[in-house]
Amino acid sequence: MKQLNIGLLGLGTVGRGVVEILQERRTSLNARAGARFNLVRVFDRSWEKKRDVLGETPASANVDDLLNDPEINVVIELIGGLDPAYEYVRRALQAGKSVVTANKALLARHGNELLALARGRRVTIAFEAAIAAALPVVRNMRRSFVSDEIRSFHAILNGTSNFILSRMSEDDMDYAEAAALAQERGFAEADPTFDVGGFDAAQKLAILGALAFDTSIAESAVVVEGIEKIRHKDMRFVAAMGRVIRPLAVARRNAYGRISLRVHPALLASEDPLATVHDEKNAVMSDCSNSGPAIITGLGAGSRPTAAAVISDLVFISGRAEGDPQIWLSGDEPPQMQQSFAYRFYLRFEVADRPGVLAEIAELLAAEKASIASVQQYEGAEPIDLIVVTHNVNEAALFRALQKIRELDSVLAPPIWIRMKEDDSRAEFSEQKSNRS
Amino acid sequence: MKQLNIGLLGLGTVGRGVVEILQERRTSLNARAGARFNLVRVFDRSWEKKRDVLGETPASANVDDLLNDPEINVVIELIGGLDPAYEYVRRALQAGKSVVTANKALLARHGNELLALARGRRVTIAFEAAIAAALPVVRNMRRSFVSDEIRSFHAILNGTSNFILSRMSEDDMDYAEAAALAQERGFAEADPTFDVGGFDAAQKLAILGALAFDTSIAESAVVVEGIEKIRHKDMRFVAAMGRVIRPLAVARRNAYGRISLRVHPALLASEDPLATVHDEKNAVMSDCSNSGPAIITGLGAGSRPTAAAVISDLVFISGRAEGDPQIWLSGDEPPQMQQSFAYRFYLRFEVADRPGVLAEIAELLAAEKASIASVQQYEGAEPIDLIVVTHNVNEAALFRALQKIRELDSVLAPPIWIRMKEDDSRAEFSEQKSNRS
Numbered sequence: 001m002k003q004l005n006i007g008l009l010g011l012g013t014v015g016r017g018v019v020e021i022l023q024e025r026r027t028s029l030n031a032r033a034g035a036r037f038n039l040v041r042v043f044d045r046s047w048e049k050k051r052d053v054l055g056e057t058p059a060s061a062n063v064d065d066l067l068n069d070p071e072i073n074v075v076i077e078l079i080g081g082l083d084p085a086y087e088y089v090r091r092a093l094q095a096g097k098s099v100v101t102a103n104k105a106l107l108a109r110h111g112n113e114l115l116a117l118a119r120g121r122r123v124t125i126a127f128e129a130a131i132a133a134a135l136p137v138v139r140n141m142r143r144s145f146v147s148d149e150i151r152s153f154h155a156i157l158n159g160t161s162n163f164i165l166s167r168m169s170e171d172d173m174d175y176a177e178a179a180a181l182a183q184e185r186g187f188a189e190a191d192p193t194f195d196v197g198g199f200d201a202a203q204k205l206a207i208l209g210a211l212a213f214d215t216s217i218a219e220s221a222v223v224v225e226g227i228e229k230i231r232h233k234d235m236r237f238v239a240a241m242g243r244v245i246r247p248l249a250v251a252r253r254n255a256y257g258r259i260s261l262r263v264h265p266a267l268l269a270s271e272d273p274l275a276t277v278h279d280e281k282n283a284v285m286s287d288c289s290n291s292g293p294a295i296i297t298g299l300g301a302g303s304r305p306t307a308a309a310v311i312s313d314l315v316f317i318s319g320r321a322e323g324d325p326q327i328w329l330s331g332d333e334p335p336q337m338q339q340s341f342a343y344r345f346y347l348r349f350e351v352a353d354r355p356g357v358l359a360e361i362a363e364l365l366a367a368e369k370a371s372i373a374s375v376q377q378y379e380g381a382e383p384i385d386l387i388v389v390t391h392n393v394n395e396a397a398l399f400r401a402l403q404k405i406r407e408l409d410s411v412l413a414p415p416i417w418i419r420m421k422e423d424d425s426r427a428e429f430s431e432q433k434s435n436r437s
Numbered sequence: 438m439k440q441l442n443i444g445l446l447g448l449g450t451v452g453r454g455v456v457e458i459l460q461e462r463r464t465s466l467n468a469r470a471g472a473r474f475n476l477v478r479v480f481d482r483s484w485e486k487k488r489d490v491l492g493e494t495p496a497s498a499n500v501d502d503l504l505n506d507p508e509i510n511v512v513i514e515l516i517g518g519l520d521p522a523y524e525y526v527r528r529a530l531q532a533g534k535s536v537v538t539a540n541k542a543l544l545a546r547h548g549n550e551l552l553a554l555a556r557g558r559r560v561t562i563a564f565e566a567a568i569a570a571a572l573p574v575v576r577n578m579r580r581s582f583v584s585d586e587i588r589s590f591h592a593i594l595n596g597t598s599n600f601i602l603s604r605m606s607e608d609d610m611d612y613a614e615a616a617a618l619a620q621e622r623g624f625a626e627a628d629p630t631f632d633v634g635g636f637d638a639a640q641k642l643a644i645l646g647a648l649a650f651d652t653s654i655a656e657s658a659v660v661v662e663g664i665e666k667i668r669h670k671d672m673r674f675v676a677a678m679g680r681v682i683r684p685l686a687v688a689r690r691n692a693y694g695r696i697s698l699r700v701h702p703a704l705l706a707s708e709d710p711l712a713t714v715h716d717e718k719n720a721v722m723s724d725c726s727n728s729g730p731a732i733i734t735g736l737g738a739g740s741r742p743t744a745a746a747v748i749s750d751l752v753f754i755s756g757r758a759e760g761d762p763q764i765w766l767s768g769d770e771p772p773q774m775q776q777s778f779a780y781r782f783y784l785r786f787e788v789a790d791r792p793g794v795l796a797e798i799a800e801l802l803a804a805e806k807a808s809i810a811s812v813q814q815y816e817g818a819e820p821i822d823l824i825v826v827t828h829n830v831n832e833a834a835l836f837r838a839l840q841k842i843r844e845l846d847s848v849l850a851p852p853i854w855i856r857m858k859e860d861d862s863r864a865e866f867s868e869q870k871s872n873r874s
Contacts, residue, residue, distance in 0.1 A: 021584050021727060032583050032651070134585075134728030140573055146469050147458050147748030148571075214469070273734070276713045290458060290745035291571030291736065297710070298731030308727035311584030 002035040002318055007066040007097075009088055010078035011044035014102060014129070016053050017307025018076060023055070029311070035318035041066050067091050074317060076310055077101040086110055093117045093125065100313040102129035102306055108203035108219040111210075112332075124317050129309035131204045132157065132282040132300040136312070140296065141211040141286070148288035150212040152252040154421065157204040157263075159280035159300045160188045160195035161227050161247035165265070166278045169235040169244055175228070187280050187301070197226035198247070198263040205249040208284070209261045213253055215335040218261075225264035229416055234348060237376065237387050238418075241346075243267045244275045245418060258338035267346050267420040274421075341395040344373065344420040349405065350383035350413040357410040358386065364404045365390070368397040383412040389420075439472040439755055444503040444534075446525055447515035448481035451539060451566070453490050454744025455513060460492070466748070472755035478503045504528050511754060513747055514538040523547055530554045530562065537750040539566035539743055545640035545656040548647075549769075561754050566746035568641045569594065569719040569737040573749070577733065578648040578723070585725035587649040589689040591858065594641040594700075596717035596737045597625045597632035598664050598684035602702070603715045606672040606681055612665070624717050624738070634663035635684070635700040642686040645721070646698045650690055652772040655698075662701035666853055671785060674813065674824050675855075678783075680704045681712045682855060695775035704783050704857045711858075778832040781810065781857040786842065787820035787850040794847040795823065801841045802827070805834040820849040826857075 006022075008015055022029070022039055029037055039057050043066045044050060047059035066072065067088065075092040077099060079085045085106050092099050093114065101107070107114070107127055118125040128138045141150070156162050160182050167178035179196065182188040187195075194200050202222040210217040227247050238245055248266045253259050268275045273295050277283040282300025287293045299305045351357045362372060370393040378385045390398070402415045443459075445452055459466070459476055466474055476494050480503045481487060484496035503509065504525065512529040514536060516522045522543050529536050530551065538544070544551070544567055555562040565575045578587070593599050597619050604615035616633065619625040624632075631637050639659040647654040664684050675682055685703045690696050705712045710732050714720040719737025724730045736742045788794045799809060807830040815822045827835070839852045 017727075025584060025586075028586075028651075029584065032579075134725070135731055136573070136577055139576075142469075146752045147462060147466065147745045149462075149465075214465075273713070276710070288571070288745070290454075290741040290748075292739070292742050294572055294733065294735030296731065296733045299729040302729070304727040305729050308584045308725070311727075315583045 001030075003038055004035060004074050004314055004318055005038050005040045005072050006314070007040055007069065007072040007075045008042045008078065009044075009063070009066065009075060009085075010080070011042055011047055011050050011053070011059075012078060012080075013303040014306045014310070015042075015044070015076075015078045016050070017303040018078070018310050019053050019057070021304075021307055021311050029315070033315040033318050035315070037314055037318070040072050041069060063088060067095065072097060074098045074100065074314065076314075077103060077106075078310070079103070080105070082106060082109060089114060089125075090117065093121055093123060096121050096123055098124040098126070098317050100126045100129070100310055100317070102127070102310060104130040104200070104203040104207065108206045108217060111207060111217040116332075126313035126316055127207070128313050128316075129306045131208060132284065132298075133302060133305035134308040134312070135282060135284070135296055135298045135300065136309075137208065137284045137296060138211065139312075139316070140284075141208060148290045150253075151287045151289060152250070153208070153212060153284055153286040154274060155205070155208070155249045155251075155284040156246055156274060156277050156282050157201040157249045157284075157300065158195050158198070158247055159282055160192065161198070161201070161265075162277065162282070163187055163280045164196065165227060165230065165245050165247060168230070168232055169239065170278070172232065174232040175230060185280075193226075196228055198224040201247065201249045201263045202261075205251060205261050205263055209251040209259065209335070212251055212286075213259055213335060215259065216332055218334050218337075221259075221335060221337050222261040222263060224262075227265045230265060230418070231416075233385060234346075234416065234418070237348065237385070238267055238346065240376075241267070241389070242270050243420075244270055246274055246277070248274070248421065252338075254338055257336060259335040260338040260341065261335075262341075265418055267418055269421075272421065342392045343395060343422070344392055345370075345390045345398060346418045346420060347388040347390065347402075348416040349386040349388070349411055351386050352410040352412060353382045353384050354410060357408075360408055360410065361386070361388070361405055364401050364408075365398075368401040369393065370398050370401055438467075440475055441472060441511050441751055441755055442475050442477045442509050443511045443513060443751070444477055444506065444509040445479045445513045445515065446500070446503065446522075447517070448479055448484055448487050448490070448496075449515060449517075450740040451743045451747070452479075452481070452513075452515045453487070454740040455515070455747050456490050456494070458741075458744055458748050466752070470752040470755050472752070474751055474755070477509050478506060500525060504532065509534060511535045511537065511751065513751075514540060514543075515747070516540070517542070519543060519546060526551060526562075527554065530558055530560060533558050533560055535561040535563070535754050537563045537566070537747055537754070539564070539747060541567040541637070541640045541644065545643045545654060548644060548654040553769075563750035563753055564644070565750050565753075566743045568645060569721065569735075570739060570742035571745040571749070572719060572721070572733055572735045572737065574645065574721045574733060575648065576749075576753070577721075578645060585727045587690075588724045588726060589687070590645070590649060590721055590723040591711060592642070592645070592686045592721040593683055593711060593714050593719050594638040594686045594721075594737065595632050595635070595684055596719055597629065598635070598638070598702075599714065599719070600624055600717045601633065602664060602667070602682050602684060605667070605669055606676065607715070609669065611669040612667060622717075630663075633665055635661040638684065638686045638700045639698075642688060642698050642700055646688040646696065646772070649688055649723075650696055650772060652696065653769055655771050655774075658696075658772060658774050659698040659700060661699075664702045667702060667855070668853075670822060671783075671853065671855070674785065674822070675704055675783065677813075678704070678826070679707050680857075681707055683711055683714070685711070685858065689775075691775055694773060696772040697775040697778065698772070699778075702855055704855055706858075709858065779829045780832060780859070781829055782807075782827045782835060783855045783857060784825040784827065784839075785853040786823040786825070786848055788823050789847040789849060790819045790821050791847060794845075797845055797847065798823070798825070798842055801838050801845075802835075805838040806830065807835050807838055
């Protein structure tokens with residue numbers, strides 16, 4: 001029976017979860033995986049305060065005790081961040097140890113180098129836990145859809161942002177209130193910018209996009225826009241259009257092989273499958289040439305779900321042939337990025353209550369070939385909300401128009417723009433007509 | 438580089454899809470899987486009529502040419518049915534060849550023997566394609582959730598039944614009309630009983646249940662009820678209750694370790710994740726102790742999706758260590774089945790328009806401790822529709838009551854019963870409040 005001798009770096013909440021699952025499910029794991037999972041040593045700077053979970057397992061505050069232990073053949077890295085995780089993972093791989101990590105930041109930044117290093121040493125680096133916790137999105141992208149050309153995927157990869165937008169829309173909260181509730185529930189970081197600014201999702205998208213399109217990881221190629229600008233009234237206006245707002249991460253390959261990786265909020269038709277993904281849930285909806293569209297939804301974070309993903313990677317490693325590296329990525333080429341984008345846009349202008357405002361705005365939009373699909377003007381005190389939905393328009397052209405519109409005397413605040421999700425993936429699910437109305 | 442020398446049994450629509458994908462994606466498959474997929478020989482009784490897809494690949498109408506070929510190390514079985522597929526698969530495994538099959542009937546009936554045989558010969562039998570086509574539900578059950586205790590899963594495993602119920606509810610069709618449309622679209626068999634009677638889903642549930650709960654496969658243990666009794670008016674009555682009907686396959690393990698495997702239509706709250714799975718789509722929603730609830734949805738049938746699942750199994754086999762059998766099931770014990778069930782029930786009675794009917798029915802229900810939660814009586818010509826929703830009631834007791842009710846003079850037709858989905862898995866998704874109303 002194969003034996004995994006495991007060293008664990010980092011005894012935070014996820015690390016604890018891993019230790020607990022290894023203890024609780026020892027018999028079942030051994031039987032199901034046909035391997036023995038042996039936790040040899042734990043590294044944590046303050047392990048002494050966390051003794052309760054360790055039992056007989058030796059622990060140390062000196063990482064060398066773990067990384068230099070020749071008995072250890074798999075290292076689980078749950079420290080997070082770049083420093084010192086990067087150095088530790090490198091050292092582990094260089095020493096011929098396989099690595100399991102939940103560290104999306106590390107992979108987004110240094111993944112190409114670490115994957116090449118693992119390949120060279122003929123060991124594995126596995127990272128199911130880095131994206132959407134226990135949802136097997138990495139594995140599915142790599143393995144189940146290997147016979148497919150992946151044309152695109154649309155995902156919700158940041159639970160905090162999805163929670164905030166769900167509460168705003170369903171509980172009539174404003175942004176600040178929903179963000180405070182997310183923090184209270186423990187979803188959001190103390191500094192929520194990483195979540196709501198889209199950067200967390202961007203790291204995950206960089207990794208998943210590389211898997212889907214067989215390129216190297218290019219974190220800097222991801223175009224990122226956050227959800228901070230969205231207000232409760234946008235939820236109302238959007239609901240009146242039969243739509244909802246979701247924080248999307250979108251990867252596409254166009255007909256010329258060019259790739260786009262984009263994180264931004266978007267308007268979805270309420271019958272879109274991703275529109276039914278609420279609160280802190282994550283989801284990945286892939287559109288594959290042979291398999292067709294598929295969507296996987298569930299918890300994208302949390303101690304136990306993330307720990308379960310780590311364990312599933314251990315099981316995966318235990319099933320690998322000796323000396324057979326798990327080449328998660330075969331693509332060494334950076335992605336060729338698509339540079340020009342067109343969308344339908346939802347625009348909200350806060351304007352003065354005077355004649356001619358709409359004409360001025362319409363003219364500036366028309367000058368950039370942004371054709372108007374619908375207009376709603378709501379009665380009330382100044383500033384008046386003016387909602388414009390455009391037909392497909394080039395993004396750069398629209399932003400030029402918005403800049404000029406901002407300079408109008410009658411426009412009292414920076415315009416708000418939200419993209420509308422392209423309707424093609426909706427068309428793939430178009431049989432899903434609903435009797436809700 | 439590892440080489441899979443493949444023999445293909447059966448060149449129907451899925452077989453064609455496999456040959457085509459192997460041709461179309463040869464380069465990408467080799468690169469992504471790090472293995473060579475070499476189609477050595479095809480068996481099909483009427484291969485000469487299907488030459489167009491074969492190119493240079495040798496074919497034969499004599500199965501011995503394939504099964505006795507020592508070069509072939511993987512056999513794909515796409516003949517379907519029990520005879521002769523059972524014999525061919527046995528012979529392949531006995532000859533030390535791994536097998537990939539899409540044959541749920543074969544696995545449900547002979548899976549335990551075939552899995553034991555594969556284990557004994559240290560080869561693999563893989564069957565992702567047997568359930569929900571390219572949706573990786575088998576793989577996820579076995580591998581991704583290996584670190585979890587699976588408490589239950591609720592699935593939609595028969596696309597035809599789901600299509601029929603969706604059309605009845607969303608397009609105001611009656612049963613016969615929707616069933617005819619399913620046939621026209623090519624979903625349903627000429628004899629649709631296998632689909633709409635629940636037997637197709639039962640075979641899949643027997644296999645998935647064994648994987649989830651680590652028991653042997655027990656097809657006969659599945660309790661099966663079809664959707665044929667449902668009428669369009671049920672859809673209307675149910676919609677008025679904010680519910681929809683879906684063809685469920687439910688696997689549960691209770692607190693005493695007893696298992697239930699049941700296929701039946703059920704009323705779901707319209708915000709239940711499975712309520713949003715429409716038409717021919719399949720879905721599996723698992724409730725796992727560590728990972729939490731997760732749902733995967735997509736196409737559950739079709740030539741290309743099923744072929745893609747076959748290819749993913751080839752890739753899976755290519756990544757296995759030599760001599761390391763893929764033990765899909767470690768459980769040799771038959772499941773200990775739960776014998777007693779309670780549900781809330783939706784009941785529809787067609788009754789005469791005369792005083793005292795409701796009292797008679799209520800009395801017979803009360804005699805079996807079936808307490809009534811709500812009653813709706815609709816005005817109109819005889820027979821009058823009387824809708825009763827019960828509180829939780831033991832199933833056997835309810836059926837005794839229904840039998841007596843059927844004998845009442847004032848009851849003009851056999852009563853219709855539909856179970857209501859237990860609310861616990863709904864509670865797991867309870868944050869998913871929706872602003873639809």
